[in-house]
Structures are given as C-alpha cells and as structure tokens.
Amino acid sequence: MDNDLKTSIKGEILQVKDLPTLPHVLNEVTKLLEDPDASSEAIGKVISTDQVLSAKVLKMVNSPIYGFPGRISSIQHALVLLGFNVVRGIIISTSVFDMMVQAMKGLWEHSLGCATACNIIARRAGFEDPEEYAVAGLLHDLGKVVTAVQLPDLHKTISDTVLAKELTYFQAEKDVMGFGHDRINAWLARHWGLPPNIREAMSRHHTPQLAEFYKPMSCVVHVGDFLVRLFEFGNSGDDQTAYLRPEALIELKFKMTDLDKVMDEMAEQLIEVSDLTF
C-alpha cells in the first residue's frame, strides 16, 4: 500500500494501513467467494455490513487505475466493476480484528445501525439511491476506527476523557487531539478518492449546516447518527445524547411525525440487523 495516509498528532504518527475487520464478516465473504453460485448481490449485502471492507472496496474502485475516479458510491456497483478476483484480493489482504473485537464491536454495531437509519431516512425524504446514503452512514465513524487501531494509547486517553469530563467522544477527541474524527474522515475520503457526496457526508455529519455541495446527504447521516444513538444500538464511544441540528430536519423537510415513522421502521429493521450479524 503506497498511498497510506500519514499525519502527525501531537508528535504521534497517524497512518492508515491495514485496517482490520471483524472475523465473522470476513468469513462470510470468503465463504461466498468460494461458492460459484453466489451472486454479487449476496456478496454486496455482506460487505455492506462492514465499514472497513466497504471503505476498501470503494477506495479500490475509485482509484485512478480503473479510470473513473470518484464516480462509484454503491458497493453493489463497485463489485460489478471490480470483479470477484479483485474482491478476493481485498479479502485476502484484510486482517482480522481478534484483539480488539470486544472493544470495537460497539462501534461496528453503531455504524451498521446508522447505515440502516440513513437508508430509511433517505427513502422517507424521497431521495434517489438510498443505498448510497446507507454507505455514507456506514462510513461516518471510520476516523474513529483509524485512531483506535493505529494509536491505541491515544484512543484510551480519549475514552478516559469521555468518562472523566463527561464529554461526547467527539468533544473528547478535540480535547485530546485538537480535532475530531470528522477531520480524519475528510483526509481519508480525499486520500482514497471516494465520491464527493460520501466524502462530504463523512466530514460534515456533525455539522451538516456547513455542508457545501451535498447538504441532503450530510443531513441524512446527521439525523441517522442521532437516532441510532437514541436507540442505544451499538456504541460510538460515549453514552451522551447527541445534539440534533434543526437545520437538518428543515433540509429534509421532516416534521416530528416523519421522525416517528422513521423510528418505527428502525425498530423493526434493527432487530433484523442485530440478529443477522452479531
């Protein structure tokens, strides 16, 4: 991997290489890839439950080598264009997360829950391609994974700060590092050539009112993140209540009744999600 991201945080190097994933997803995809009858839909469905694999697949298909950088934001399309051989390569080079499974599992569940919520919200708001909103939701906390994996000590300091000062993880990141995972997301997404809509939603999900070009997607992820925390599905690093920006609801033309409807649907789907994967 030549295009690793490296940056220094208070003297420590944060670099993106070899992001590991949870064993069960990797096993599942490996199994499907060995099955000659498995469809790309089935494989896409499993990969879409994992933020690290999804990010790797999108990074690869949007790299200049394939000749259409920044165009593909759907996992399904990425699989069609990469082909099973390349996906197999990605799977082989992805390591497993044995060591930190327990510590990180909450974040995985939170991300998957957020993806589910984003899909529902985007549909409700009448947006096209709700799957792409789900991808943005899935990847919205990738920066947290990077810190946790590459700089475990710093991650621990942040987590300790959350408890000691009763902050959100986002506030604690700023307290410890001087900036949050939204910034790490922005670096990652740019560095990996992810499509601009996903990129902006990843870096603006805490401040959707500042989104420049893809405000609707940033707002969907913002609301999705808020709701999945409300459900206490998974854990994104703290148990504080997040702030819901009224601008986001205005952008989506949502009334409180819309939120109710979304939450009803989430309640149904989240049970399925947790049954399926954890």
Added chain:
Amino acid sequence: MTQTLEESLFQRKQTAFLLSPDKAFAEMLQKLWSPDVLEFTVFEKGGNAIEHMFNEPPDLLVVDNRLDDISGQEVANLVKSENVYRQLPVVMCVDPIDVEEPWNWNKIEVDDFLVRPFNPSEVRDRINLTICRAMRALDANPLSKLPGNTSIIQRIQQLIDSSEDFALVYCDLDYFKSYNDKYGFSRGDEVLMMSARLIVNTIRSYQGVQSFVGHVGGDDFVYILPPDLAEKSCQRIIKDFDDIVPHFYDPEDRKRGNITSIDREGVTKVFPLMAISLAVVVNTDGRIKHYGEVSSIAMGLKKKAKEDPKSSYVIDQRKT
C-alpha cells in the same frame, strides 16, 4: 531449429533484421530458429539497412553496437522517433564495456538488450519474449488494454476452424457521442473504462468456459461465450449498465434523464442517457465459415438493436 511455425510462439512467420558486423553472431541467430518461423536478414553496415527498414519494416530489429558506420543507438532512435515504426521492437547488442556506465533508456528507446558473450538459449528466449510482448502491446487497445482487432479476428477464425459452437456478442453504446460532446473526451473515456470493466467481469464470472473480451475501438466491444450463456449475459450487462451509467452524469442531467447538447449543425438537441445495444451472432454446427460473415451478420443485428433507444439485445435467429 527443427520447430515448425505451428509449434512456435507466433501466429505467422516473423521477419527480423540483424545489423551487425559480427559474423559468428549472425550465424548463431540463424541457427536458433527455422527460417519458416523467424527469418533473419543480415546487414553488416547499418546505413544499408535503413531504407529497407523504412520500406518494408520487419517484425524485429536486432542492432549491434559494434556497427562501424552508424551507432546502434542512432539506428534505434531513428526507428523509435517515427510513430509509424515505433511499435517495431528493437534489441540492442552490446559489449560489457558499453554498459559500465548506466544508459539513459529514455533517450535510447530500445525494448531489450543482450550483453556479450551471448548464451544461445538466453538469446533465443529473450528474442521470443520481445516479439511476444510487442504483439501483445501492439494489438491492445490503448485505453482499456483489452485485445484489439487482430486478436479478435484471430480468435473468431480459430473457433470457426476448430468448428466449436460459440456466440459472439457485439456491444456498442447509444448516445455516447452526445455524452462526449457535452462532457468532453476524458469523461467519455471514464464511461468506456466502466463499460470495459463491466463486460469483462460479467464474462469472467462464467467460470470453466471458453470466453474472450475484445475492444474493437471507441465505444465498440465484443465478447465470445458458449451459445447457451449468451442471452443471460446480455440481460446481466444491460441491467448493470443501466444501473451504473446514470452516475456518470452530473446530478441535474441525471435527474432530468437526458442531456442537452449541440449537434454538428449547431442545433440544440435533447439526448437520452446512454444505453447499451447488444447483437448476438450464434455459430452452431459450423454454419459460419469465415469471420467476415460474423461481422456482417453482427452489423445487421446491431442496426436492429439500435432502433430501440433503451438498452436492448438482438439474437441472430437464423437456423442452419
């Protein structure tokens, strides 16, 4: 030496020029291949060879740096600086003292080099490899790197000759030109790369069967599959293409479902989003005898498929 053309690595007889005053080397080279496979014409002076080379370019040029009338590098550069000759592979022969200092291979654009003393089996394989590599590079489409016309025709003729059943599918994009006109050629290339990738992956997903994908040029592609898989493959390609291609438009055009572009006469026109047309020619029971028939049937079908502005496929219904 006793190898016949059929046993060799080449599809047809290759010709080579050797520019070298070294008689022993010339003799060695001429013994390594049967003249039916690779025939060497030897020139002891470089100057004599140039005109021949420009009139009737060989398939390979071996240049010795020991030439006394013109330097080997000069000959190589003469060939490589002309676009019509630059595909001609050049192998440079040098003495150890020549390569004591590093060479600037950007200035001397040869394809390979051999250092004295020559080891016959190494010379044989280095030259074989150089020719094979040049054939691959020459025919590959520069954008998609897929095999081009020469390989496509060869593959079709091979299948006909071995009387194997096959389906040839001819693909082209509808409204590609208006997309190119509106968004520019580099965005157009993105669509071609996406289409190439989509076709390759769909075809390759059928494992354990004989298949082939080629790029005729521009927005024209072909692929070959066993007849029973042809229809299913068309349906899959159409579905994936129609799903993916809207993402290559700007959000407003995508939403509107069409683009406004100015045609050659300067008239503003509205064009639908791109679609893919597929024409399937099926050859069973050795019905088709020549690749020319395949392409003429395909052209006829293509017109039919193109009548539908949406993505569609047409299968050749003629029976034997």
